[in-house]
Amino acid sequence: MTAVTTPRKKPIQRARPGQSSPKLAYLPIIFLAFAIGVPLLIIVIYSFLEKPSQGTGVKWVFTTENYKALFVQEKLDGTTAFDTRYIKVLWTSFYYSLITTVVTLVFSIPAAMWIATREARKRTLLVALVTLPFWISILIRTYGIRQIIADEGPIGKFLGMFDISWSILYSPSATILGLIYVFLPFMILPIYASAERFDFRLAEAAYDLGAKRMTVVRRIILPSIRPGIISGVALVFIPALGSFLQSDMLGGGKTNMVANVIANNFGQARNWPFGSALAVLLIILTLVFVLIIQGIAQRRGDKVELV
């Protein structure tokens, strides 16, 4: 307000878009601290509290039992035994995300290169086709793939004509297929963005100098699209690790990923503190993988911005 009435109080600086005072960012930061920061803090606090004997919520008594319960099971006779259930859940999440990342990568490199080498008009259309799924609800996309792979879906009907039985819905394979389907565009687009900038004369030059086709791919093309590959891996692996809908709708409860177990503890199982401990573990795992991916990018000297 003072700026309006006394514009000459301060010496006029070189005007930049940032002329606006940094105070402008205070309100958004305070809001985000409340709506993002506090919830994360609450999860950490809840993970060290006890479960109330009745109902939902927490009892304000400090305990580390929730973290112990991730690895150790207390039996009815009071003895404890090593419990692999939740380690398996974490392993499942990791393993599914890894397969999803590898499969989407294998298909995305050729697809992105192919799109990048089309003529401008066709390229615009193809990029639009890969971008469109970003705007479509993941719920609906997951429902769509479920209809396709259902026992009586088109694949099942086709194989039925040859008396081959088809039943993959509600299995780990269905969950992984759903993850691949949902995350494929997230891998193609960043690789395409790198491939589009690639100077294809480099490949020609290498070829003229006598490099074989695979050598050109390995030594020239792959290193050039590496920033795109690294971003793509981050954009697929990290969200896949915390994915919920695919294992819920396609895995049929048989293949629990960590997000499903967290949701269950805040829902039917009514064990908020234990769910919080798992959530903290998921946050830590996510951050570890973010750091690993950033580390790889930095060591290679690639500029990869995850945020």
Added chain:
Amino acid sequence: MSAVKTTPSKRGKLVNLRNFPGFTSTSWLVMFFLYIPLVYVVFYSFNSSRIGSIWKSFSIKWYGKVLENTDIQRALKNSLQVGFAATLLSTVLAVMAALGLLRMQRAGKAVAMALIGAPLIIAEIVLAVGTLGLFIAVGIPLGKVGLIVAHTAFCIPFALLPIRARLSQLDMAPFEAASDLGANERQILRRITLPLLSPAIVAGALLAFAISIDDFITSFFVAGPGSTTLPVYIFGMIRSTVTPEVNAISTLLLLFSGIVLLGSYLIQRKRR
């Protein structure tokens, strides 16, 4: 020696990377894979049969059922109300954040970027249950108000993306000219910064709206019984009984996504 000898025959193929073996077929496969499920859902939404997988005859009766369904109408209304409110709030906050952050000190900027980055990196389920805990702890009722707060928070990073990108590309000349001519901070903001940013603000708002309308996990936890949003309702429909209505409503939502995307494309083209 042999490598040199074979060069001319192989050369024609590789110089033109367009025809790299397997690339074309893989790309077609990828496009097919991406769109077949959607095409299938749209196709079967016009099926008159009650059993989803058996084609009987063309019918639009499921669309009639969807439009008559008062639960769907209510859920849609909730989704739109929350979506519009969250879009407006998150876009305004994102513009403020983008402008303010430019001149912020390093430490403050790091905190802000961590808060903005968190919803993009941390699994939504974690923020969803944390938000549920927050609302219960501070007494925000589960329902529309809670939904708007939660949606605004995770929409800010998305609204911010195009705005920050545009800010970093802006030409300084108009700002310098305005300043030389004696414009003050407010005038520059209103007359120069905001108009120059407007395409990015529109893009950010559309992105925020799409994210809010599609959100399932957070809404599932904080909606409460009275203010179910459309994705939460559809999830329930898919879970309980698979009626062909789901195909019809999915098709309507696909159409809606298409219209929003086309709209954003037309707006951007016009502004350019």
